Amino acid sequence: MGKPYPVVSDEYLKAVEKAKRKLRGFIAEKNCAPLMLRLAWHSAGTYDVVSKTGGPFGTIRHQAELAHGANNGLDIAVRLLEPIKAQFPILTYADFYQLAGVVAVEITGGPEVPFHPGREDKPEPPVEGRLPDATKGCDHLRDVFGHMGLSDQDIVALSGGHTLGRCHKERSGFEGAWTPNPLIFDNSYFKELVSGEKEGLLQLPSDKALLTDPVFRPLVEKYAADEEAFFADYAEAHLKLSELGYALKFLISELAI
Amino acid sequence: MGKSYPAVSEEYQKAVEKAKRKIRGLIADKNCSPLMLRLAWHSAGTYDVVSKTGGPFGTMRFPAELVHGANNGLDIAVRLLEPIKEQFPILTYADFYQLAGVVAVEVTGGPEVPFNPGREDKPEPPVEGRLPDATKGSDHLRDVFGHMGLSDQDIVALSGGHTLGRCHKERSGFEGAWTSNPLIFDNSYFRELLSGEKEDLIQLPSDKALLTDPVFRPLVEKYAADEDAFFADYAEAHLKLSELGFAEA
Numbered sequence: 001m002g003k004p005y006p007v008v009s010d011e012y013l014k015a016v017e018k019a020k021r022k023l024r025g026f027i028a029e030k031n032c033a034p035l036m037l038r039l040a041w042h043s044a045g046t047y048d049v050v051s052k053t054g055g056p057f058g059t060i061r062h063q064a065e066l067a068h069g070a071n072n073g074l075d076i077a078v079r080l081l082e083p084i085k086a087q088f089p090i091l092t093y094a095d096f097y098q099l100a101g102v103v104a105v106e107i108t109g110g111p112e113v114p115f116h117p118g119r120e121d122k123p124e125p126p127v128e129g130r131l132p133d134a135t136k137g138c139d140h141l142r143d144v145f146g147h148m149g150l151s152d153q154d155i156v157a158l159s160g161g162h163t164l165g166r167c168h169k170e171r172s173g174f175e176g177a178w179t180p181n182p183l184i185f186d187n188s189y190f191k192e193l194v195s196g197e198k199e200g201l202l203q204l205p206s207d208k209a210l211l212t213d214p215v216f217r218p219l220v221e222k223y224a225a226d227e228e229a230f231f232a233d234y235a236e237a238h239l240k241l242s243e244l245g246y247a248l249k250f251l252i253s254e255l256a257i
Numbered sequence: 258m259g260k261s262y263p264a265v266s267e268e269y270q271k272a273v274e275k276a277k278r279k280i281r282g283l284i285a286d287k288n289c290s291p292l293m294l295r296l297a298w299h300s301a302g303t304y305d306v307v308s309k310t311g312g313p314f315g316t317m318r319f320p321a322e323l324v325h326g327a328n329n330g331l332d333i334a335v336r337l338l339e340p341i342k343e344q345f346p347i348l349t350y351a352d353f354y355q356l357a358g359v360v361a362v363e364v365t366g367g368p369e370v371p372f373n374p375g376r377e378d379k380p381e382p383p384v385e386g387r388l389p390d391a392t393k394g395s396d397h398l399r400d401v402f403g404h405m406g407l408s409d410q411d412i413v414a415l416s417g418g419h420t421l422g423r424c425h426k427e428r429s430g431f432e433g434a435w436t437s438n439p440l441i442f443d444n445s446y447f448r449e450l451l452s453g454e455k456e457d458l459i460q461l462p463s464d465k466a467l468l469t470d471p472v473f474r475p476l477v478e479k480y481a482a483d484e485d486a487f488f489a490d491y492a493e494a495h496l497k498l499s500e501l502g503f504a505e506a
Contacts, residue, residue: 024364028284028288029441031288108282109280109282111278183282
């Protein structure tokens with residue numbers, strides 16, 4: 001049905017390629033892949049399929065959205081990225097932040113999630129409260145991800161993003177990394193989850209909830225056993241997330257309802 | 258001389274893709290991109306076009322080659338990579354070490370150097386003495402790189418690899434980084450070279466020699482002014498280097 005993505009200029013495409021290399025170098029040097037992934041995810045995860053508000057449209061750079069409790073610490077990410085963004089005025093913040101998320105996964109050894117430029121920057125940040133609460137369980141996860149239009153499989157695969165990074169007491173109230181190698185993207189989040197709690201590693205209530213659900217648990221076990229399967233499903237889910245509310249396919253899928 | 262690449266199995270190609278991701282993760286975790294690039298370069302740079310000995314054929318893992326003075330510290334690189342290599346027994350060390358070099362450049366923001374698999378592992382390390390001496394000048398550089406079959410442009414472009422990393426007293430006798438961002442691949446090596454010596458940055462005699470040569474200097478100036486031009490010439494030179502003695506048509 002024709003091209004699902006907007007057409008961007010050659011100049012824009014060149015800027016994307018250069019920015020991607022600058023992001024790689026920067027993220028490598030600062031070891032900030034986890035923070036970049038969280039920035040991209042918290043940008044996109046505010047999308048609501050019914051009202052068509054929120055989503056990956058550059059609004060997280062505004063103080064109003066950075067002040068949301070779920071976004072504690074993301075002011076650091078926005079600040080770190082600004083000098084690179086300034087070299088590429090042609091790029092939208094919407095595209096730039098999602099590019100950072102894709103690069104963060106790639107350079108830490110994760111799958112190569114496709115990136116399609118053309119997101120527009122929107123003026124209005126979303127209301128607070130759409131991102132998941134780490135103290136809650138499966139019903140809450142299905143509610144939150146359902147508002148985005150994402151599936152049970154997406155919930156489990158995206159949870160695997162906790163292979164990167166750690167929680168900080170001063171940001172979320174929780175402390176610690178999920179895996180012994182928080183700068184490497186692999187399936188160790190799932191392996192840790194199925195093998196029980198370990199001294200020095202973190203499992204949030206929302207992580208542990210995956211083990212008790214009859215649909216989520218088999219997926220956790222599949223990804224723990226098969227990293228390639230995890231990477232394939234993760235790439236699909238990350239792509240969907242990074243493109244919520246964006247591109248013709250959304251208009252098409254909405255017309256079909 | 259054209260290239261005629263060997264066909265490799267799908268299984269081999271899949272292993273290359275997986276190994277590439279694992280190497281990215283290792284480098285992200287350990288910030289060891291400069292060491293990986295040096296491993297790849299010192300593996301390949303021993304190639305001699307006349308005798309067709311040396312080159313990127315996996316021999317660097319042998320103690321006989323690791324003990325060469327020029328390779329001080331590369332035992333660390335070999336050791337860091339070994340747990341990943343073990344996951345991919347199908348890959349040759351020759352390919353694996355060159356893959357690490359290509360990945361090191363990519364993940365630090367450098368150009369994407371093509372990688373063509375199919376190098377075979379050879380049993381004999383090269384004789385010692387073919388890699389460049391940091392205390393020497395342009396004649397020496399032309400001699401060393403000439404034995405590899407590389408050009409003046411390649412010499413300057415590859416010198417730009419000093420955008421990554423640092424020297425260590427206990428390895429080379431020199432100490433310090435060339436740029437203020439030794440974990441980012443960009444053209445800052447050339448900009449630093451042209452703007453004179455700086456307090457806490459290093460310029461080897463072999464780096465400074467580029468400024469006094471009538472062919473090398475204009476290239477240094479070009480790359481300092483134009484990062485894209487540097488990246489293009491670097492990618493070409495790195496590809497040639499990584500394929501010395503391999504896939505010759």
